[in-house]
Amino acid sequence: MVEQVFALSKGNETAVEKVIFDENLHYLHMVFNKTEGLPEHFSNSNVYITVVRGKLSIGLNDQEIHEYEAGTLLKIPYQTKMNVKNLNEETLELIIVKAPAPKS
Template sequence: MIEKVFKLSQTNEKAIEKVIFDENLHYLHMVFNKDEDLPEHLSNSNVYMTVIRGKLSIGLDEQEIHEYGAGSLLKIPFQTKMNVRNVHDETLELIVVKAPAPRS
């Protein structure tokens, strides 16, 4: 078999899955319920964030919080301050790709 297959969990519980972590990229699957979030942090690579379901509330650097629904794809530059959270009743599900893979 040439391909390598990865499975994402299908859950409504909070999850941060490191699906692929190699020298090329980091591919993460994240699930957040209402009032769940990530700690504020700086992006350690270019970040591509796809909203699979729910609505993402995100603050970048000093700008006000913006919201993005399912089907949205965000490109966030390296070294951007990020505040990622779910403030809505519906479960938020994200795919996050970091490319190139962070060196740390």
């Protein structure tokens, strides 16, 4: 078999899955329920966030929180302060790609 196959979790349980972590890119799958999210941090690469379901509440640098619905793709530059949260009732599901892969 030439291809590699990866399975993502299904359902509404909180998850932060490092699906692919290699020298080319990092591919993560995340699921958050209301009030859950990531600790505030600075992006360590170019970050591409796809909202698969729910509504993403995200604060970038010093701007106010913006909300993005399912079907939205965000491109966030390297060294951007990020505050990723689910402030809504519906489960939030994200695909996050970091490219190029962070060096550390």
